[in-house]
Amino acid sequence: MSESESENTARQSIDDEPSDHNVRIDEFTKVYRSGGEDVVAVENLNIDVRRGEFLVFVGPSGCGKTTTLRTVAGLEEATEGRIWIEGNDVTGKDPRERGIAMVFQNYALYPHMTVRENMSFPLRIRNYPDDKVDSRVEEAASLLSIDDLLERKPSELSGGQQQRVALGRAIVREPSVFLMDEPLSNLDAKLRVQMRTELNEIHKRVGKTTIYVTHDQAEAMTLGDRVVVLNDGKLQQIGPPQHLYDNPTNQFVAGFIGEPPMNFVPVDLRETANGYEAHADGLFTIDLPEQHVRAVDEWDGPLHSVTLGIRPEDLHDAESDGQRHGGTFEAFVKVVEPMGSDKFLTLTPPDGGIEFTARVVPNSNAAEDATISLSPNVDKIHLFDDDTGQNVTSK
Missing domain, CATH: 2.40.50.140 (Nucleic acid-binding proteins)
Incomplete structure (x- = not known):
């Protein structure tokens, strides 16, 4: 099977060792009950996420991308199927047991805490020793170029600075997987472009698997090692951005990827x-x-x-x-x-x-x-x- 053919299959046929993949979404289906009827949000989704890759989910509103991310995080329960992280079946486990860190659209910073306190909070509630907390916070702050902001409150920061703090709070946990739910959507157009570049650089330096959700196909194309295109809860295509652009598997992908559209x-x-x-x-x-x-x-x-x-x-x-x-x-x-x-x-x-x-x-x-x-x-x-x-x- 050629590379392009393998990228178009629902379950990726990968010849690498299992250790090269640390997230598996296995025959995942999510059904909601609404108005007395079953609404299928995601249907039979199968994806193996390669260790260290930046995988982007993209598609129109209601396509199932955020539902999938929340299920990997443990914030939603799968109706059918399993979620595997680092070879462990985490389907029924709480978010804190999954080895993940999530960055949300609204940053979710505590307004009464300083930047330092916000970033250290996930470690302090787990009773990490002070010297380890300080070391991780300062290392993450240096990585994100927010060393000089550690004593400020969130209200004293710009949108881009708040986003870096939210990223820093995730980084200090040293998770196996980063999950990001449209983290740039609240920024203005110029800052979004700047933060896309910074996210790419941060990912390369941290080297952790990242699963990222966006409705913006430009973000998907510029950030993703591979891009997952969903529509109506179904996988349309998965592959490197340029392959999706040059060889869309169907008319939906062809019309969704590219600006102006095909x-x-x-x-x-x-x-x-x-x-x-x-x-x-x-x-x-x-x-x-x-x-x-x-x-x-x-x-x-x-x-x-x-x-x-x-x-x-x-x-x-x-x-x-x-x-x-x-x-x-x-x-x-x-x-x-x-x-x-x-x-x-x-x-x-x-x-x-x-x-x-x-x-x-x-x-x-x-x-x-x-x-x-x-x-x-x-x-x-x-x-x-x-x-x-x-x-x-x-x-």
Whole structure:
């Protein structure tokens, strides 16, 4: 089995020794009772978390990511399945028995305590000796560059500083696993970007397994060694961020990962002397590249029930950047959004209909209420089965 194939399976087929994995989510299902009906929050989730990796759960609201994290923490009970940490079945154990530390969205700092007292609190309630408490607090404070804040109260700190204190309180416990539930969501946009970088650096220095939940796909892509995409309580795909971006297993992942999102256009596939062409009424006819022809030949779905996907950056302004990959077609420009490093164009077929987006070079001459000649990079298109949503051309 190839690396890409193994990343797409629900239970990861891993050849490493068991010691290389310190968290296992095993056939986990969570069902809530609501209004007299059963609501399935997570269904049959199987994931092995590699020791020391930064694993990010991402998906829309209600997809089950926080429920999964809380169950690993022991704050929720599994309806079915088991949770294993360091080879031990912790399914029925209290959070304090699991060897985990959790960082919440709201930081949960004690307002009447100083930073030092907040960070040392988890150790003092476990009766650690004073010298060990002081050593761990000062070491964590140095790691997080908050040495000079130890005698301040939380009300005297910025949002970013409070977040570092919350991280420090988790670090001093020296847990086996860090669990983070949208810890950056209360920060402004600029500080979130800064804290993403700092979290990456801290993770590399601490070296502990981290499971992180976010609804922000940019956070998922920049932080995760691997990313878990959930929707409606079901695992859609798991793998390295770039693999998910380049080879989404289905249309949901393709549309969720990436900003602006992938464009989707209904097409008919028509056989030609050399393979197949994708025909979109009133917009384009594209000859499929050889690797796509092979994929379609191996697929047993109807040729008239297909959606073509292409990312905005793979639609080029044929006049401005000189790239012509697979012929050209005309589109009507509704909106031009200059972004500095590039321009986002909102487009429609000349006769109207669906909207789609192109991400073109900043010197593009595209103008609103005018037509533009676009050249698609045909090697980067995807074809999705309308009946199943699966990517026919995934590698």
